[in-house]
Amino acid sequence: MHKKPKILILGAGYGGMMTASRLLKSSVYQDAEITLVNKHNYHYQTTWLHEPAAGTLHHDRTRMRIDSVIDMNKINFIKDEVKEIKTDEKKVILESGELDYDYLVIGLGSEPExxxxxxxxxxxxxxxxxxxxxxxxxxxxxxxxxxxxxxxxxxxxxxxxxxxxxxxxxxxxxxxxxxxxxxxxxxxxxxxxxxxxxxxxxxxxxxxxxxxxxxxxxxxxxxxxxxxxxxxxxxxxxxxxxxxxxxxxxxxxxxxxxxGVKGNSVLDKSGFETMRGRIKVEKDLRAPGFDNVFVIGDCALIINEEINRPYPPTAQIAIQQAYTCSNNIKALLSGSEKLEHFTPDIKxxxxxxxxxxxxxxxxxxxxxxxxxxxxxxxxxxxxxxxxxxxxxxxxxxxxxxx
Amino acid sequence: MHKKPKILILGAGYGGMMTASRLLKSSVYQDAEITLVNKHNYHYQTTWLHEPAAGTLHHDRTRMRIDSVIDMNKINFIKDEVKEIKTDEKKVILESGELDYDYLVIGLGSEPExxxxxxxxxxxxxxxxxxxxxxxxxxxxxxxxxxxxxxxxxxxxxxxxxxxxxxxxxxxxxxxxxxxxxxxxxxxxxxxxxxxxxxxxxxxxxxxxxxxxxxxxxxxxxxxxxxxxxxxxxxxxxxxxxxxxxxxxxxxxxxxxxxGVKGNSVLDKSGFETMRGRIKVEKDLRAPGFDNVFVIGDCALIINEEINRPYPPTAQIAIQQAYTCSNNIKALLSGSEKLEHFTPDIKxxxxxxxxxxxxxxxxxxxxxxxxxxxxxxxxxxxxxxxxxxxxxxxxxxxxxxx
CATH class of the missing domain: 3.50.50.100 (FAD/NAD(P)-binding domain)
Structure with a gap:
């Protein structure tokens, strides 16, 4: 029996959730074993958090249980905290265990700068x-x-x-x-x-x-x-x-x-080269030097070539990256090497x-x-x-x- | 012109509020100048406070503006804190002023023991x-x-x-x-x-x-x-x-x-003889040695003669005392010396x-x-x-x- 490739998504923020959702909708889950890891069993909308912080909106309005959006019969969900990524062993160390992967999506979000x-x-x-x-x-x-x-x-x-x-x-x-x-x-x-x-x-x-x-x-x-x-x-x-x-x-x-924010410190700890904690990704959203590691959301650094400065990390870009990332994983799984390039479309x-x-x-x-x-x-x-x-x-x- | 006698009520707890209310209803306000002093412009129900403390009831449910209950055209209200009672000068020192009186009602409540x-x-x-x-x-x-x-x-x-x-x-x-x-x-x-x-x-x-x-x-x-x-x-x-x-x-x-509680420390400071901060009142609720000073509520000590121990201070007793106190003030104003004796009626x-x-x-x-x-x-x-x-x-x- 042919063993299914393992896709591991780290983080259920805008990027990770949307990647999982896209891989579900494009039926990739039939050909791969997809696992989503997140610290909480809920997803929240980071861009709304200033409201519950001030007390003008209840925090439950900003969050949803992950299993209310992602079908857990088709995607595995593990509630745990990511401690380190060991790219040489294709392995991720969690607080209480470890996972191996064939394809990795890093969407671990940010930390305050x-x-x-x-x-x-x-x-x-x-x-x-x-x-x-x-x-x-x-x-x-x-x-x-x-x-x-x-x-x-x-x-x-x-x-x-x-x-x-x-x-x-x-x-x-x-x-x-x-x-x-x-x-x-x-x-x-x-x-x-x-x-x-x-x-x-x-x-x-x-x-x-x-x-x-x-x-x-x-x-x-x-x-x-x-x-x-x-x-x-x-x-x-x-x-x-x-x-x-x-x-x-x-x-x-x-x-x-x-x-402002910097990338998740797990990236530095795991030996990636970063700028303010973020990995400057290739045009296809892969980490430089890795053909199986995608980086999206606040962990990814993308240059706006018009002004030669990084795009500020936003939910809008993270969501768009999830589309490119999931398309590219699907392409890789089907043996294609022709990956989509990501261009932000700031609406x-x-x-x-x-x-x-x-x-x-x-x-x-x-x-x-x-x-x-x-x-x-x-x-x-x-x-x-x-x-x-x-x-x-x-x-x-x-x-x-x- | 004959000067109206001054009745001063200290504290708008159960005892003070009810005394003010009774003096209003029995029309004593027509023959005397009544003043109520309280730290806040609201009255609250002490016996309910365990609920807002736990968060099971909003504190606004336990309180009411004093002017929503007491007609301030008929009774003066002063929002201030009582610092000391000078019985020899028939005067009360407030945080920001002083008041004199002919008749005093002390209903200043309690402090934690x-x-x-x-x-x-x-x-x-x-x-x-x-x-x-x-x-x-x-x-x-x-x-x-x-x-x-x-x-x-x-x-x-x-x-x-x-x-x-x-x-x-x-x-x-x-x-x-x-x-x-x-x-x-x-x-x-x-x-x-x-x-x-x-x-x-x-x-x-x-x-x-x-x-x-x-x-x-x-x-x-x-x-x-x-x-x-x-x-x-x-x-x-x-x-x-x-x-x-x-x-x-x-x-x-x-x-x-x-x-449990003791009486308000203002009583000690003012030279009254107290037991656990409370004044052991006469049967007509006057402080011993004073014919114009009534003490009610948590500041008053009353002995239960059946068991020869003090009654625990309760809202029930404070309310009943307010009836006796206001009747007795009315009697004194009309020149009578025949004052009502107070007996708690524990329902x-x-x-x-x-x-x-x-x-x-x-x-x-x-x-x-x-x-x-x-x-x-x-x-x-x-x-x-x-x-x-x-x-x-x-x-x-x-x-x-x-």
Whole structure:
């Protein structure tokens, strides 16, 4: 009996889930033994996590059980954590076991980029998983709950620093500014006592984004009480706030770190050559030097040749890579060496600002307010449609579009 | 013009609120200037606080704005904190001012009784106010939220010690045992990992209560996973748990202290003679040696002459005292010296156990389960009826009686 080749997919983020889903739909599972490994038995939408972090959306709305989307009669699922990839032995070491493979898909996602700034890992929160955002939500509430129980008031309990005014930082600040009036009501606290800082090292918020849209976002957020500190690098995160490069300290019991991501540190540990933790992949998405290892999502580095700089890692690109990756695996299985090349097709970029507000760029068209917000929800729903069809959209989608 | 006498009521707990309400209803406000002072602009039902502390009822259900019950065109309300009573000057010192009086009603409530055990004030939570129970609720959730974010698991995050198995302790444990399965669901935690300890120094839970009912309560709570440590005095509360008299330590990040109350420390500071912070009042509820100072509620000590021991302070007694107190003030205003004597009329005692469970004693009749629970809710509703009539019952009552 001919032994079926083993396809091993590491990580059930946007890239890994969509690869598994595509391999199912293209019937590759009939000719190969496909295994998906993930730390949790659920998949979550990383791009929504700023909402449960602020407490404006329940985290269950951002996640789904993997077996509710992927047919586990056709794909094996193993709930475990990947520790190391041994490419020379075609083997993956898990926390409680190991797996071998013929074809490997690495979709292990990202880790917060700290730029080596002291104190970030010890004292700052990160928007990176269901666990981490539940903790942020509860930490914020705990600070509000503590405030009125102190005889000497601790103003730092009601101060929130969001480090980084990129997409995640701005989207989180937008949700937080919507949530704070509710928290003030819940805990009998004056809105004036609460301060939210958006601190950014670069000379502008949302670096690289359209200036008019950036101004719209900043004006809107300032009208909700957000204080911007642009062009303001952070030197150190302390237990009770941040120390800025110019020597000023901002006291705050909550610092949320959103200055971008690097690739999963498992890649470095496994001996891959990386840049900020990411593997610069070949045009067919394979890791250089390996004909059986594909890398997708936040672990993959792709250069935008027009400007000779890397594409920022996004869900949009991860999803598109999953299509190319699954097509290429199918080709390899059928003996073809003619693999598809991956080119990102950036359809647009939209940042939500909380409530019914958003900004976006679709092609060259600028979107503001409710229309941008509606496009954002359509993007989210489109992903769910690609992954699980209309039933998943109805179950987990954002249906209050207008 | 004849100057109206000044009646000053300190505290808007059961006793103070009901006194103000009675003075309104008996039209005393027409002949006197009545002022009510309270730390908050709301009144809350102390006997319900174990529910918002566990998170099974929202704290807003336990409180009401004072001006929604007391007509502030007829009674002055001052939101301030009482610091000291100067009886020789007929004056009360507030945090931000002072007031003089002709008649004083002291209804300042209680403080947790720590028995001098080290660490209680620093490390234990108390069920005593809206602020304090919101903090307990959020602290518990914060511990659950933290658990899955730690690489090395901290089991103490999921351990909860309730010190004292009197009425408040048992009622809180009852609610907590109902809440924990919900928290486990919310934070992806196995129920088996969570432990709840009810620790009591006396040789029984609910000391002084009917043995059969105590057994019913303990069996029920044990079936929900509560671990009783009876006859187990606590020597010290530490940051990470409690040290028992026998040298054993129980690690827990949450210790809730419910071993009874003493009177408000303002009484001691003001030079009154007290026993455990309470003033042993005359039969007409006046403080010994003062013809114009009434003491009610948790600040008043009344002896049960049948057993020659003090009545435990309860809402029931505080409410009854408010009737006597307001009648006596009315009599004094009309020049009468014939004051009413106060005798408690204990109608029954019911302890809720969470969910639809409770135990109770009404006269000599023992009540269990749903019927006890229904009686408990009727008691709560009756108070609201006395205070604000049917509208208040409909607004704030517990109407899901069966």
């Amino acid at each position: 700290t730029f080596g700034i002291p104190g970030v890992e010890e004292h700052a929160f990160a928007i990176r998983s269901v666990n981490s955002v539940r903790l942020i939500r509860e930490h914020i509430e705990y600070m509000f709950a503590n405030y009125n129980n102190e005889v000497e008031k601790h103003d730092e309990y009601l101060r929130f620093i969001v480090a980084g005014a990129g997409f995640t930082g701005i989207e989180f600040v937008g949700e937080l500014s919507e949530r704070i009036p509710e928290l003030c009501e819940e805990y009998d606290i004056d809105r004036d006592k609460v301060r939210v800082y958006s601190v950014e090292a670069a000379p502008t918020a949302l670096p690289g984004f359209d200036e008019e849209l950036v101004n719209y976002a900043m004006n809107l957020l300032e009208s909700r009480g957000v204080e911007f500190r642009i062009n303001t690098p952070i030197k150190e995160v302390k237990e009770d706030g941040v120390l800025l490069n110019d020597g000023e300290e901002i006291k705050a019991s909550t610092v949320v770190w959103t200055t 647009g970029t939209v940042a939500s600002l909380g409530g019914k507000e958003a900004i976006g760029l679709v092609g060259t068209k600028k979107l503001y307010g409710q229309s941008a917000s509606a496009v954002k929800k359509m993007i989210d729903n489109r992903y769910l449609f690609l992954l699980g069809g209309m039933p998943l959209v109805l179950k987990k989608g954002k249906l209050n579009i207008f | 720590t028995f001098g055990i080290p660490g209680v004030e620093e490390h234990a939570f108390a069920i005593r106010s809206v602020n304090s129970v919101r903090l307990i609720r959020e602290h518990i959730e914060y511990m659950f939220a933290n658990y899955n974010n730690e690489v090395e698991k901290h089991d103490e995050y999921l351990r909860f010690i309730v010190a004292g198995a009197g009425f408040t302790g048992i009622e809180f444990v009852g609610e907590l045992s109902e809440r924990i399965p919900e928290l486990c669901e919310e934070y992806d935690i196995d129920r088996d990992k969570v432990r709840v300890y009810s620790v009591e120094a006396a040789p029984t839970a609910l000391p002084g209560f009917d043995e059969e009912l105590v057994n019913y309560a303990m069996n029920l709570l044990e079936s929900r996973g509560v671990e009783f440590r009876i006859n187990t005095p606590i020597k010290e509360v530490k940051e990470d748990g409690v040290l028992l008299n026998d040298g054993e330590e129980i690690k827990a990040s949450t210790v809730v202290w419910t071993t 029954g005692t019911v302890a809720s156990l969470g969910g639809k469970e409770a135990i109770g004693l009404v006269g000599t009749k023992k009540l269990y389960g749903q019927s006890a629970s229904a009686v408990k809710k009727m008691i709560d509703n009756r108070y609201l009826f006395l205070l604000g009539g049917m509208p208040l019952v409909l607004k704030k009552g517990k109407l899901n009686i069966f």
